[in-house]
Amino acid sequence: MPTQAKGSILTRLTIMNMLVSSVALLLACVSFFAYDQITFRQSLVRTLSAQAQIIASNSVSAIVFNDPQSASNTLAALSSSQNISSAGILMLDGRPFAQYSTEAGNPIVTLPDMPRGEVEVHQFRSTHLILVRQILSQGKPVGLVYLRADLKELDQRLRRYAFIAISVLLLSLLAAMLISSAFRKRVAQPIIQLAETAQEVSRKKDYSLRAAATGQDDELAVLVDSFNEMLKEIQNRDRDLQKAHNELEERVTERTRDLVSANRELEAFSYSVSHDLRGPLDALEGFSYLLLKQYGAGLDDQGRELIQQIRASGKRMAELIDDLLNLSRVTTSIMHKAKVDLSAIAREITAELCRSAPHRQVEFILPEDEDVYGDAHLLRIVMENLLRNAWKYTSHHQQARIEFGHQRGDGGNVYFLKDDGSGFDPRSAARLFQPFQRLHSSAEFPSNGIGLATVRRIIQRHGGEVWAEGDIEKGATFFFTLP
Numbered sequence: 001m002p003t004q005a006k007g008s009i010l011t012r013l014t015i016m017n018m019l020v021s022s023v024a025l026l027l028a029c030v031s032f033f034a035y036d037q038i039t040f041r042q043s044l045v046r047t048l049s050a051q052a053q054i055i056a057s058n059s060v061s062a063i064v065f066n067d068p069q070s071a072s073n074t075l076a077a078l079s080s081s082q083n084i085s086s087a088g089i090l091m092l093d094g095r096p097f098a099q100y101s102t103e104a105g106n107p108i109v110t111l112p113d114m115p116r117g118e119v120e121v122h123q124f125r126s127t128h129l130i131l132v133r134q135i136l137s138q139g140k141p142v143g144l145v146y147l148r149a150d151l152k153e154l155d156q157r158l159r160r161y162a163f164i165a166i167s168v169l170l171l172s173l174l175a176a177m178l179i180s181s182a183f184r185k186r187v188a189q190p191i192i193q194l195a196e197t198a199q200e201v202s203r204k205k206d207y208s209l210r211a212a213a214t215g216q217d218d219e220l221a222v223l224v225d226s227f228n229e230m231l232k233e234i235q236n237r238d239r240d241l242q243k244a245h246n247e248l249e250e251r252v253t254e255r256t257r258d259l260v261s262a263n264r265e266l267e268a269f270s271y272s273v274s275h276d277l278r279g280p281l282d283a284l285e286g287f288s289y290l291l292l293k294q295y296g297a298g299l300d301d302q303g304r305e306l307i308q309q310i311r312a313s314g315k316r317m318a319e320l321i322d323d324l325l326n327l328s329r330v331t332t333s334i335m336h337k338a339k340v341d342l343s344a345i346a347r348e349i350t351a352e353l354c355r356s357a358p359h360r361q362v363e364f365i366l367p368e369d370e371d372v373y374g375d376a377h378l379l380r381i382v383m384e385n386l387l388r389n390a391w392k393y394t395s396h397h398q399q400a401r402i403e404f405g406h407q408r409g410d411g412g413n414v415y416f417l418k419d420d421g422s423g424f425d426p427r428s429a430a431r432l433f434q435p436f437q438r439l440h441s442s443a444e445f446p447s448n449g450i451g452l453a454t455v456r457r458i459i460q461r462h463g464g465e466v467w468a469e470g471d472i473e474k475g476a477t478f479f480f481t482l483p
Contacts, residue, residue: 014177021176022169029165036161040154044083044129045122051081052120052133052145059089059135063097063143071098083149085128089135090144097143111146127151190220194227207235277321284314320450335375335461342370342415345380346404349387362394365403370415372482378458385451386417386478393476394421411481420475424468432468455480 055074062070071089078084078100086101094111111132112123122131128148135143190212197211210228213221292307299307343366350364372379387402394400401420406413424432433456455478459466463483470476 017179018173018176021172025165025169025172029161029169033158033161033165036157037154040157041124041129044149044154045131048084048122048129048131048147048149049120049133051078051084052131052147055087055089055147056133056135056145059098059145060137060142063089063091063135064137068098072100074098075100078147083153084147085150086146086148088146090146092141092143094144111144124151190224194224198227201231207231207238278318281314281318281321285311285318288314333378335378337374338376340372340374340376340379342372342379342383343367343404344369345383346370346387349380349384350402353387353391360395360400361398362391362400362402365401365405367405370404370406372415374462374482378461382455382458382480385455389451389478390417390419390421390476393423394419396422409481412483414479414481416477416479418475418477423470423472423474423476425472426470429468429470433466 055078058074059071062068062074075087075089075098078087079102085103086099088099089097090111091097112121112130114121114132114134119136120131120133122129128150131147131149133145133147134141135145194211197209201207201209208231210231211224213224288307288311292304292311296304296307346364346366350366354360354362387404390402394402397420403418404416406415408414433452435450435453456466459480459482464481466478466480468476468478
C-alpha cells in the first residue's frame with residue numbers, strides 16, 4: 001500500500017513538472033514562430049516593393065516608346081533575386097508587355113484588385129506572394145509591374161524551427177525529469193513519509209509513532225510538526241480515555257456487586273414478607289373464621305360485624321402484601337423481550353372483566369392488532385392494571401366507554417387507555433404513579449395505591465414514559481410509550 005502511494009505522488013509530481021515545462025516551451029516556440037513569420041513576411045514585402053519601384057522607374061521610357069526589349073532587359077536583372085519566380089510589365093488593360101520567369105510556362109496568375117487611390121498592392125497566397133505596382137509617367141499610370149515571389153524559404157524556415165523546437169523540447173523534458181527527480185526527494189519524500197506514518201498509526205492504533213522531521217523551515221515542516229503534535233494530543237487523550245474507561249469498569253463492577261447484594265437482600269425481604277407476615281395473617285384469618293363459625297351464634301350483631309371487619313382488614317393486608325411483592329418482582333425480574341400483541345392481551349382481560357360483572361353496560365373499543373416489542377408478562381401486568389382501573393372507576397356510571405389505541409407522537413407511537421369514568425383532579429396528576437397514593441377514598445373505590453406505581457416501573461424498565469390526563473367526572477386517559 002505505501003509503495004502505491006509513493007509511486008502515485010512521485011509520478012504526478014514528475015508529470016506536473018514536465019507538463020509545466022512543455023507548456024512553457026510550446027508557448028515560447030509558438031510566440032517565436034509567429035514573430036518570425038510576421039517579420040519575414042514584412043521583410044519580403046519591403047524587398048519586393050523596393051524592386052518593383054526600381055523596375056517601374058526603369059520601365060517608363062520602354063512603355064512610352066513601346067520598347068518591349070528594353071523592358072525585358074530590365075526584368076532580366078531579377079535573376080539575382082532567388083525568391084522571385086516570375087515577373088512582368090503589363091499595360092493598364094492587363095496585356096503583357098514584357099515577362100520574366102525562372103520556370104518555363106509559368107504564366108501570370110490573376111492579379112489582385114488595386115484599391116482606388118493606391119499605387120501598390122500585395123497578396124499572400126498558399127505558395128507565393130504577389131505584388132503589383134503602378135508605373136507612373138508624369139504622375140499618370142501608364143502600366144503595371146507584377147512580381148511573384150516563392151514562399152519556399154518560409155516553409156524551410158518553419159521546418160528548421162520546428163526541428164529545433166522539438167529538439168529543445170525533448171532536451172527540456174529530459175532536464176525537467178532529472179530536475180524533478182532531485183526536487184521530489186526534497187518535497188515529495190516528507191509527504192510520502194507522513195502518509196506512511198499515518199497508515200502505520202491507523203493500522204496499529206499506536207499513537208506513540210511520530211513522523212520524521214524534514215530539517216527545513218517551510219510549510220512541509222509545519223505540516224509534519226502539526227501532525228506530530230496532533231498524534232501527541234491523541235495519545236494523551238487516548239491514555240486519559242483508557243484510564244477513565246478502567247475507572248468506569250471498576251465502578252460498574254462495584255455497583256454491580258452492590259446491586260447484586262441489594263437484590264439478594266430484597267429477595268430475602270420478599271421471602272420474609274411472604275412467609276413471616278403471611279403466617280400471622282393466615283392465623284388471624286383462621287381464628288376469626290372459627291370464632292365466627294363456632295361462637296357467632298352467641299354474639300350479637302355488633303360482635304359479628306366486628307369479626308367481619310377483622311377478616312376484611314386481614315384480607316386487605318394480604319392483598320397489600322401481594323401487591324408489594326409484585327412491585328418488587330417487577331423491579332428485579334429478568335426481562336425477556338419479544339413481539340407482543342397488546343390488542344390480544346386487552347381482549348383477554350376485557351373478556352374476564354365482562355364475565356365478572358355481566359350486568360354492566362360497558363363499550364370496549366380495541367384495535368385489531370397493536371404489536372409492540374417488550375416483555376409479554378410485564379406488559380400484561382400493565383394492561384391489567386390500566387383496564388381494571390378503567391373498569392373500576394366507571395362502575396358508578398350506568399353506561400361506560402373504554403378505548404385502547406395509539407396515536408402518533410414526536411418520538412413515535414403513543415399508546416393510550418381512555419375511559420369516561422369519575423376521572424381525577426388534574427392538579428393531583430403527579431401523585432397518581434406514587435406508591436400508596438390514592439385520589440379517592442377506600443369507601444368509594446377500594447384500592448391499595450400500588451397498581452399505577454407498578455405500571456410506571458414496568459414502562460420505565462422498557463425505556464418509555466407514562467403520564468395521565470383527566471378531569472373530575474370527565475374521565476381519564478393514561479398514555480405510555482414503548483421505544
